[in-house]
Amino acid sequence: MRSSIATMRSLLFPSLPFHHHRHQLLSPLFSNPKKPLFEFSIKSRPSRLTVRSHSSMPIKGSDRSAEARCLSGEIHVIVGPMFAGKTTALLRRIQCEVDKGRKVAMIKSDKDTRYLIDSVVTHDGVRMQCLALSELSTFQTKIGVEAYDKLDVIGVDEAQFFEDLYDFCCNAADRDGKTVIVAGLDGDYLRRRFGSVLDIVPLADSVTKLTARCELCGRPAHFTLRKTEQMETELIGGAEVYMPVCRQHYVNGQVVIEAARLVLESKKELLEVYSETVAP
Numbered sequence: 029m030r031s032s033i034a035t036m037r038s039l040l041f042p043s044l045p046f047h048h049h050r051h052q053l054l055s056p057l058f059s060n061p062k063k064p065l066f067e068f069s070i071k072s073r074p075s076r077l078t079v080r081s082h083s084s085m086p087i088k089g090s091d092r093s094a095e096a097r098c099l100s101g102e103i104h105v106i107v108g109p110m111f112a113g114k115t116t117a118l119l120r121r122i123q124c125e126v127d128k129g130r131k132v133a134m135i136k137s138d139k140d141t142r143y144l145i146d147s148v149v150t151h152d153g154v155r156m157q158c159l160a161l162s163e164l165s166t167f168q169t170k171i172g173v174e175a176y177d178k179l180d181v182i183g184v185d186e187a188q189f190f191e192d193l194y195d196f197c198c199n200a201a202d203r204d205g206k207t208v209i210v211a212g213l214d215g216d217y218l219r220r221r222f223g224s225v226l227d228i229v230p231l232a233d234s235v236t237k238l239t240a241r242c243e244l245c246g247r248p249a250h251f252t253l254r255k256t257e258q259m260e261t262e263l264i265g266g267a268e269v270y271m272p273v274c275r276q277h278y279v280n281g282q283v284v285i286e287a288a289r290l291v292l293e294s295k296k297e298l299l300e301v302y303s304e305t306v307a308p
């Protein structure tokens with residue numbers, strides 16, 4: 029038990045620097061340099077807001093007034109097709125937060141087993157250790173209330189796989205004053221809403237939709253085409269299953285895939301008729 033807590037803490041407050049080198053294992057959270065601490069007090073006339081800076085008094089989540097916490101909370105959403113650079117952008121924004129001396133934690137869905145279970149990994153191989161969770165609601169329990177209170181920023185990757193994304197983001201930003209940076213697919217391979225990612229758009233301070241390069245013509249790719257015949261929404265995979273495409277090649281691709289599916293189905297029916305009549 030003690031060793032697992034120690035492991036968890038090392039995930040949260042390592043002293044390792046944060047490097048942006050290819051295949052470099054990035055530390056998920058950052059040393060805890062003093063960060064400017066602010067206390068908000070709303071004067072009697074609601075239009076006046078006094079901000080006082082206390083460089084020494086540690087303000088924990090529980091000490092700050094509710095107004096102060098929700099004022100300091102932020103939600104930023106990064107969406108787009110696969111290979112659009114969502115995870116890359118997430119890691120870059122985390123770096124910016126580190127440069128500002130803020131404490132960060134990274135979370136991803138434990139459904140993403142493509143590269144490493146305990147790391148967020150871009151398609152270019154840039155990695156960062158993280159907590160792989162099935163539900164975001166377990167995060168605070170896993171890291172402990174004290175460590176959670178000290179956090180300034182929470183990164184979430186593969187957000188499309190978290191069913192409790194909306195409540196988590198709401199609580200983290202509005203109640204606890206965290207900056208939450210979320211990366212995930214807005215649409216699935218059928219261009220339908222994927223999980224709860226679109227639900228947090230009304231909660232967001234910013235929404236960024238990225239594009240990849242169409243694998244067939246090089247134009248900007250806004251959609252993800254599934255190359256295989258599986259039809260379930262959740263299918264973990266990379267370039268062997270998916271490719272980013274432009275609108276024209278998405279539509280063409282869907283026509284081809286649907287035609288291929290029809291051919292396969294009719295072939296299967298022919299084989300069944302054959303096996304029942306010619307060779308019972």
Ligand SMILES: Nc1ncnc2c1ncn2[C@@H]1O[C@H](COP(=O)(O)OP(=O)(O)O)[C@@H](O)[C@H]1O
Pocket residue numbers: 108109110111112113114115116117149150151152239240241242243272
């Ligand atoms: N068709 C493509 N268009 C754009 N980037 C691609 C493509 N295929 C592979 N890549 C690589 O994928 C990287 C983006 O990876 P990543 O940030 O993990 O994307 P996402 O999280 O959006 O799937 C790019 O920097 C690029 O090197």
Ligand SMILES: Cc1cn([C@H]2C[C@H](O)[C@@H](COP(=O)(O)O)O2)c(=O)[nH]c1=O
Pocket residue numbers: 109110111114115140142186212213215216217218252261262263264265266270
């Ligand atoms: C389009 C689509 C994707 N997925 C899966 C495939 C990957 O494991 C992730 C997305 O990875 P990213 O490169 O970090 O964006 O989601 C899926 O399950 N269903 C889909 O329709």
Ligand SMILES: [Zn+2]
Pocket residue numbers: 242243244245246247273274275276277
């Ligand atoms: Zn194209």
